[in-house]
Amino acid sequence: MRISWKDLVATLLLAAIAVPYIGYLVRDEMPFIEDPRGMAATGLLLGIAAFLVMRQGDAIDRIGKLELAAAGVSLALGVTALVVAETAAAEAMLAVFMGSLLIVWMLELTDHVGVLHHAQTG
Numbered sequence: 001m002r003i004s005w006k007d008l009v010a011t012l013l014l015a016a017i018a019v020p021y022i023g024y025l026v027r028d029e030m031p032f033i034e035d036p037r038g039m040a041a042t043g044l045l046l047g048i049a050a051f052l053v054m055r056q057g058d059a060i061d062r063i064g065k066l067e068l069a070a071a072g073v074s075l076a077l078g079v080t081a082l083v084v085a086e087t088a089a090a091e092a093m094l095a096v097f098m099g100s101l102l103i104v105w106m107l108e109l110t111d112h113v114g115v116l117h118h119a120q121t122g
Contacts, residue, residue: 054105063111
């Protein structure tokens, strides 16, 4: 399969998370993102949007269930990063959450280009 418009849109949404996160790591703040809570909220909102765009029209087969499970774990990590934003664990939790977003995106993209082979469900 080829990369579709929804993969491109989701990739741009992921870049809209990654660029501020890298800037946040370098400068300790970005415009509109001043703390771990703001970065976690940005990641959650744009991450959910990217996942919904990528999943649109996909079958819920074995790989689809794996992708949904990975997205659920990532969502839980994002909510946890949001909740612990004022603690000493905030930066570490935020880093784990950002990594999980990348893993979910990679799973979806490799499925769409045909790297992950799955059995047809009927």
